[in-house]
Amino acid sequence: MKKLRVVLTFFAAAALVGCGSSNDYxxxxxxxxxxxxxxxxxxxxxxxxxxxxxxxSENMANKDALKNKVKNGSMRMPAFPNIQGDAADRLTDYLLENSEVK
Structure with a gap:
């Protein structure tokens, strides 16, 4: 039982690695x-x-939602606070033009 708890803890920690982190790109x-x-x-x-x-997803298929996700990140995705302004517009335009909506 103790081994199972250790394994589950490891996988939970691995799943949350990006949580709260930031990327300085x-x-x-x-x-x-x-x-x-x-x-x-x-x-x-x-x-x-x-x-x-x-x-x-439908709720992410707009510029504001994508910019917010890039800027703030989410549970597993790091935040990219330095992608802003025109760069954020170019990235979100690219994503909206080159992604499928489900």
């Missing part, structure tokens, strides 16, 4: 949305097929 001023995605996001969000970057 700052995109170059001229970076395209695709370049920002490739540099900052594709480590965890691998492009799915061809030109589909992500599958977005």
């Amino acid at each position: 700052t995109p170059p001023a001229d970076a395209s949305g695709e370049r920002i995605f490739s540099t900052a996001c594709s480590e965890c969000h691998k492009p799915l097929k061809g030109d589909v970057a992500m599958i977005l």
